[in-house]
Amino acid sequence: MKLAKVKIENFRHLGDARTPLLLDFTDALGRVRDLTLLVGPNTSGKTTILDAIAAALGPSLEMPTLRPDFERSPRTIVRRGALHAQVTCWLRFSPQEIASAREIFRLAELTPTVPDAPEVKLTWTYPDPRNQSDYGFSQCDPPLGWTLLKGRVQVARLLATGRVDWSWFERVGGVFTFDQERTGLGKTISRQVWNIIHGTEETAGGKHQRRTTDPRTILIALALQALVPSITPQPQVRDEFPLIQERYAHVCAPRRIVGAVKDDLGEFDIYFNDGQHEYRYEGLSSGEKQVLLLLIRFAAEHIHQSVVLIDELELNEHPLWQRKLLHLVPRMGERNQIIATTHSPYLRDAVPPEAVVDLGELGDAREAGGE
């Protein structure tokens, strides 16, 4: 799934019915760019654009696309004096994605026919003019275009049935939001790994009890899983921990993740090395933590074929790491589309001018992006 164009009206201070904010994410040849940077000063509306996209697509995807501190209410979303906010998204799907969505619907024994629609226009109106949904009202053109947005949630539901495996996440995408705190990370630890981490005497609880948002615990779990891959066989899915190790070493060189180590008290911890000394998760700099959170979530959530919204990609990073991240992020999944905001001129100068949406003071930049 790729976002080719978005039109925003009355979403907070962005656009209105007469002069909507139009953003074009396509290149000179009409293809959706892998990476777009929204560049502008504070209060220019960069984060609000990400919010508008996430708010518009979330209900159709049935995915938690909004950042945790986003308040969904007419007062906080709709421009003062307007009745509704409206966000229109032009989404593109490759023939492979369409075929995969069709196959998933067949496996899930769902009746709607997935249309052969390479482009779907989704219009989201908030609040719902019909007063039927708290999440707003979404309309698709073609009408059954919504089925193309349900592939990922259907894969998640079908996983438990064994009809699909994790590799299906490489075929159908969604929308992922990385806010400035890089929250949104969460992973259910497998029963076997949970028992290893907590000792064999403790009995692993239900799925909800084994779900954690703690990056340190998730890293330990992934490291252990990599050591004993046979306990959680996931065919066709690359080992996540070595992937995180490799990417971390690339961005943060000479620093690297050593792996999970059992300390003197018999508890597992994750160790790092800066080229000279070993240190624990607590010893990480804020820049290292930001990198890790990004890497873990990309790997743990199998982010592919998706629209990835990243607020302030450069946050807490030295210019060298900023650029490494900028080059790495589009390569971290298969065919993702990255839309990132930044204040950093060093990042802006690293991408072609066409891939930069310069928001300036948004009041005088009503139309931005490509033609």
Add this chain to the structure above:
Amino acid sequence: MAIYLVCEGSGPRLDERALDALVIQFHNLAVLIASTGGKSGQGAVCAYLENRSPHDTAISIEDRDYRPLAAAQATWANHAGKRFTWRRHEIENYLLHPRVVLALFDDLRAAPGGAWAGPLPVTEADVSGLLQTLATTRLEDHAAEVTRSELVQQINGIGSLSFGPPRPAPPPGAHAPGQAQWLPALHHEATRLCHTCNAVAPLPALQPVAITARYNALLAQFQNPLFLTSGDFLIDMGGKELLGALSRHLHGLGAPGRLDQHVLADELLRVLIPIYQPGAIYQPDDFAELAAILAQY
């Protein structure tokens, strides 16, 4: 200690993005890029960066332009040096390698609505042929630019034609030089400039007959089919001009309006990045050599 790579590059900063991708990111170097924003000022930027912190190092790479290849080669002879010159005319010349252009043509054909790109060459040899055809119309211009560059070099070899007396030192106890210091300095510089002009005026190379002869000789050299078939034209001729000719050719076939010369350069860089391997496309490979130099620090 910070290491800076100082490069040219105004407007779309193509130099900076090519160096970032093919040198720094490819080799995962801890090097920052500083772009001078134009053709001049590299020395000043390097001096500023190194003076700002004595632990920092600034390495610069500049365009060869119409200067002889040997002048550029000489800068690479000493890897401990800090000032290097591209062996090719400018960054666009690297992007115009037929293998890179062919990769772009393949991409253009595969893009939605890419039917217009159907007639574009499908082999590296045919791409080279197309580039030779585009270059043919620019040979007279190229000969003139090389002639001009040679003349400037000869004139500069005699002395500067700028009137720029160095500021004299103030007398003891004063904060600024006065009449007694300034007038001799101005007289001295005026005399120097007159002498330089007198030395330049009779230069044989500056006589119209000699200029015509040299221009014709260069033109004949460039019109020799070998200049084109050997690929030397892609190394020596102005890359921006060749890129402009390619852009016009594509528009003649029906390329989208947004695919202008700058976007075309970006597209070439985009297709080059995944196929680039040190020593595989360029021999010698300035990117790989520069990376090795930077890795020393």
